[in-house]
Amino acid sequence: MDALTDMGEESRRAPGEAPGLSDERCRSLLSELDGLKRANDAVVLAHYYTRPEVQRAADYVGDSFALARLATTVPQRTLVIAGVSFMAESMKLLNPDKRVLVPDPSADCPMAHMVSRATVLEARERYGDDLAVVCYVNSTAEIKSWSDVCVTSSNAVRIVRGLSQHHVLFIPDEHLGRYVAQQVPEKHVILNDGRCPFHAQIGAREVRDLMRAHPNAPVLAHPECTSEVLEIADVIGSTAEIIEAAQNSAAQEFIVVTMSGVQAELERRCAPGKKFHFTSSSRCPEMDKVTLGQVVACLRDGVGEVPMPAHADAAAATLDRMLALASNKG
DSSP states (O other), X not given: OOOEEEOOHHHHTSOOOSTTOOHHHHHHHHHHHHHHHHHHTEEEEEETTSOHHHHHHOSEEEOHHHHHHHXXXXXXXXXEEESOHHHHHHHXXXXXXXXXXXXXXXXXXXXXXXXXXXXXXXXXXXXXXXXXXXEESSSOHHHHHTSSEEEOTTTHHHHHHHOSOSEEEEESOHHXXXXXXXXXXXXXXXXXXXXXXXXXXXXXXHHHHHHHHOTTOOEEEOTTSOHHHHTTOSEEOOHHHHHHHXXXXXXXXXXXXXXXXGHXXXXXXXXTTOEEEOOTTOOOHHHHTOOHHHHHHHHHHOOOBOOOOTTHHHXXXXXXXXXXXXXXXX
């Protein structure tokens, strides 16, 4: 399941809330951005974990799967990706004839690099044709090129379940891989030593403290969290699935165990009065790097253009397989 928000004119023009960014400055930047998008035939796509004012400036806000799929359908010739570098690489792989701009090229995902080529080669040698290398989309283009198919947190279980191979090497995230293995026990899932350091640092003790403070609040957790956290969650799902669970629940408050950037979309999508509680360690410092000023600057100055990555054909093939398998309802 994926989610995508089409940000209408009224929503996009709401004042920003970033520290140090005045309402007047935010309005000025949004006005400038509108003109730059028209002049450059551009669309702005933002991840749920980015700053609230960046999400408001975007034409679409979504999780990684929704944005990857959308990028292949929008008519604009310039894609501005407000997110981290692996997202921009994926957009370029899926749209080789379009210009892809990333507002802050230094915004990276540590987990995207956390697997070695030797790990993949050793597994292929041991299991041969009965092995599928499944790569979480939060990975570099090079790592994708070593793999057979990409997945996201919203489609990993379904794609792994449908693979013909019995043995599955899941890279790079051990926590999502462990969750997938529990949901698909008929497969032999091999885990890799890699993780999102920001989800992994969220401790079960702090979640339990929030549960005691808010006993009527369901716990909504992302599968990048540790198994100890997932064991006490009421709902485990992708960012989009967490939003949908809160939106559809009769509960009035929730403990949300993922990056707190999603709070902006939770509050926008849910009924007024619903409250969301996050742990103290729920910020993604890499997503936080992306500012509204940088979104404007990359279009104004033509900076941050993403080149076609090396290993492009093999890496793009894994994304194409993901989109094909995810759209197969059989």
